[in-house]
Amino acid sequence: MKKILVYLSNEKQPSLFDLIVAYDSDVDVVLPFGNITLEDITSMVHGCIFTRRPKKLVNTAILFGGNDSDLADDMMKKAKKTFFGDFKVSVMADPDGNTTTSAATVAKIKDVLGDMKGMKAVVLAGTGAVGERVSVLLHREGASVILTSRKLEKAEAVCKKIEEKYGRDITPLQVSTDEECMKALEGAQIAIGTGKAGIQLMKKDIWTKNPTIRVLADVNAYPPAGIEGVEVADDAKEVDGKVLFGAVAIGDLKTKGMRDVIRKMYEEKGQYMDLERIYDITWESLEVKKERYEKGDTIM
């Protein structure tokens, strides 16, 4: 029986990136739908769960994409509520690639630092979807997390949302000048740039002079770099005693992790691939990748 992936997006055009990754994940057929609203979910889910015998539903899965992260999460929750008894399929939400990108970023950092308990992490311009998710995962790894914005009220609003949505306690902070940035990083071991593409958030001077920073990661792939001095291809590159990760290195693991999550959806029906589950699988992907590299194999 063919493996079918139903791809639901609020955008007019479903993401080609996601569709291609789905085919690269051994899915036989992808059925993309754009302009999907929350109201459409119940009938779309019925279309998925009533067409194949319950035992065969392991061959059907739904990926929620689009450009509205909260909406995609709500759609996935609504799909889960629509399932009953044996009538369920696996679901995953990765709007704009934000969830897999955040998972890959924190997995890379964990790979260097291990246990993050007692560490301070600063998520610069953390008010977007990636910053929100990165903050949640760093907190899960035990770090105390500062989420910054150019406006304190905006950082406060996002931290409040994180508390309500994920039950994670993140500290909001205003960072709109070099001085504020320098102060925010005092005593921190981890700094991550999660700002809008092509926006510089931190000058190189600030992190090279900071004595405690051990790892820097920047998810922005467009010049100028979000963190000056971090190159997109940096993959655990050491500079001035600090370990750097750039957007392309993070993106490689993101794509690998996404493929692995999609493949796993077909191992058992009814799986719920939310942020934390996607993170766990991405971490496993990193471990497998390392093992295969050690054997001289390539992964991509």
Ligand SMILES: NC(=O)c1ccc[n+]([C@@H]2O[C@H](COP(=O)([O-])OP(=O)(O)OC[C@H]3O[C@@H](n4cnc5c(N)ncnc54)[C@H](OP(=O)(O)O)[C@@H]3O)[C@@H](O)[C@H]2O)c1
């Ligand atoms: N590598 C990958 O595979 C991948 C996948 C997805 C996303 N990304 C990248 O991840 C990054 C974050 O994505 P996102 O969607 O979460 O970001 P976003 O919502 O576009 O922006 C995040 C934050 O950047 C700040 N910002 C916006 N304009 C700014 C300006 N002119 N000056 C200074 N700060 C500004 C804002 O924070 P405040 O207003 O609160 O200051 C905003 O909330 C982007 O660079 C994106 O390209 C990478």
